[in-house]
Amino acid sequence: MADYIIRATAAKGQVRAFAAVTRDLVEKARASHNTSPVATAALGRLLTAGAMMGSMMKNEKDLLTLKIEGDGPIGGLTVTADSRGNVKGYVNNPLVVLPCNDKGKLDVGGALGIGVLSVIQDVGLKESYVGQTILVSGEIAEDLTYYYATSEQTPSSVALGVLMNKDNTVRQAGGFMIQLMPGAGEEVISALEKRVGEISSVTSLLDEGMTPEEILETILEGMEPEITDKMNTRFYCGCHKERVEKALISIGKKELQDMIQDGKPIEINCHFCNANYVFSVEELQGLLEKAAR
Secondary structure: OOOEEEEEEEOOOOEEEEEEEOHHHHHHHHHHHOOOHHHHHHHHHHHHHHHHHHOOOOOOOOEEEEEEEEOOOOOEEEEEEEOOOEEEEEEOOOOOOOOOOOOOOOOHHHHHOOEEEEEEEEOOOOOOEEEEEEOOOOOOHHHHHHHHHHHOOOOEEEEEEEEEOOOOOEEEEEEEEEEEOOOOOHHHHHHHHHHHHHOOOHHHHHHOOOOHHHHHHHHOOOOOOEEEEEEEOEEOOOOOHHHHHHHHHHOOHHHHHHHHHHOOOEEEEOOOOOOEEEEOHHHHHHHHHHHHO
């Protein structure tokens, strides 16, 4: 099943919903960053959330950044998504290892610890919109549910999950987001609370072979759900050597001259996809000439 996101409405517009399968993109992130299982779970959850939240943005150039900073051993996470299903991200400490929590699951909350979730939306205005909340559990889905309730006054239910194989590759990954629109009736609210409470985990549903469409149909049963959009999603950085060259030119002639005088090649690493770009002394000399023009 290729990774994709669906959007739906239900209960005559009282509910909007999103669901995604993200196994391939989370596996690509794991392979790119060589993350430990708990780091894979944390990053995979935030990537899935970022992909769904990015799909809510209206304009092609809009960008969403999700940032978690905590006092736990993982340090923090950063994910950036656009409105076209492209998402990328990294972990501050990708090799963190922790014992499972008391439920026998990967301890994402323990890895993140106490901290802050920031949601940054760049929609082409002079200043980006920034919303911040504390981490209520560090499990990410609960933290985003709290964010929507407090910062955007949108009652939501967020579920995110990553299931690992024994060889530490990604077996399943995905999530869903159910949101109540203004004026939603008590009957709809009660029905949704009951349905969401009956779901064991989103990864167990995916592992049973359910599609995002079937997951939403189960949650929204009896509410006349209607799929309104389907979008492919992928782990995609978009960095390339020419872009790194422009960044090097922008740092200024003096800094480039210092690098050249060292007489050694330099290596630049992309945080988001872990790609490495090596520049020889000769290439740096060429960039210095460009900077002088």
